[in-house]
Amino acid sequence: MSRHHSRICGMLLLAGGVLLAELGGAGLAQAEPTAPPASAPLFQPGPGGNGKTTPGADAPRLASVDNFRDVAGTGAGYPAAHGKTVNRGVFYRSNAIVPNDADLATLAGLSLTTAYDLRGPDEITQKQDKLPAGVNYVNIPVIAGNIDEFIANIHTPEDARAAMQDGNRKNVTGATERAGYATLLTGLTNTGGAQVFHCSAGKDRTGWVTYLLLSIAGVAPTTIMDDYLLTNEYTKDSMIKTLAYIKQSQGEAAAAKWEPLLGVDKSYLQAGIDQLAADYGTVDKYLADGLGLSPDTINKLRVKLTH
Incomplete structure (x- = not known):
């Protein structure tokens, strides 16, 4: 693989977070994400909540870690089953945690106890986590497949979308994936204090774990899907910059081919959900029989998730 192609792969894998094998390439887009607005939240739970509120501010929008957010959402938190609400400030999700100094100070104010990194060694080499003092770092690699084969099989945007859908199915069928998620969920359960989990882009492996947590809490499927799709809003500026680089270096056709890898689409998560339903029937059966x-x-x- 040429240095130029390797750089493109690195950008796709680390900025886009390819689910099948986010094994780092040779480089990343140099531009930092644009600071997100600190105004109204991007998503508010719809009607039908229990009216409870959670004191304190929403999870901070970070300029240098643009897909960092609270699993519980914003405002009062997502409505859960039995009139409950998902607890805010307990579990956070993120892309690679490489904050600037200001964002590092903001993270320090959240009193995090543990950060779980779902990336493999090559990904970590590309972007090593930078955590506040005292935060315990735990690496739980959730990777499968071969990056060269993965890239070689993508010739069209349709191939890219199909690959992302297949990657989500492997969250259900893959032994490596299931073992990693079991370890993570056990850690989240048995560890005290606020915790954060992440992969490279904070959308695929991280998105699947968030789907599981919100499902356990009894959040409505439509709300879970809306939350999943928020990646496209939170990381919009980063995706624009990555696409601009690909267009400049490889042309419009290449940008169109790789664009489906950079964000999320309803069909990606739905593929995993459908596979779970086919193999296990319910999330609880997947957790018990699939993850053990x-x-x-x-x-x-x-x-722990609800109040």
């Missing part, structure tokens, strides 16, 4: 989590762990996690 005990009923006690699942119940403890459900209690």
Whole structure:
């Protein structure tokens, strides 16, 4: 693979977060993400909530870690089952945590206890986490496949979309994926304090874990999907910059081919959900039979998620 092509792959894998094998390439777009607006939240839970509110501000919008957010959403938190609400300030999700000094100080104010990194060694080499003092770092690699084969099989935008859908199916069928998610969910359950989990772009592996957590809490499927799609808003500026580089270096056709890898699409997560339904029937059965989590762990996690 040429240095130029390798740089493109690195940008796609780390900026776009390819789910099948986010194994880093030779470089990244040099521009930092544009600072997001600190105005109204991008998504508010719809009607039908229990009216409860959670004190304190929403999760901060970070300029240098643009897909950092609270699993519970914004405002009062997402409505959950049995009239409850998802607890804010408990679980955060993110892309690679490489903050500038101002964002590092903001993260320090969240009193995080643990950061879980779902990336493989090559990804970590590209962007090593930079965490506030005292935060415990745990690496749980959730990777499968071969990057060269993955890239070689993508010739059209349709190929890219199909690859992302297949990657989400592997969250259900893949032994490596299931083992990693089991370890992560067990850690989230048994560790105290605020915790954050992430992959490279914070959208694929991270998106699947968030789907599981919100499902455990009993959040409505439409709300879960809306939350999943927020990646396209949070990382819009980064995606624009990455596409601009590809257009400049490889042309319009190449940019069109790779664009589906950079964001998320409803069909990506839905492919994993449909596979879960086909193989296990319910999320609880997937957690128990697919991930090997005990009923006690699942119940403890459900209690931790909601109030």
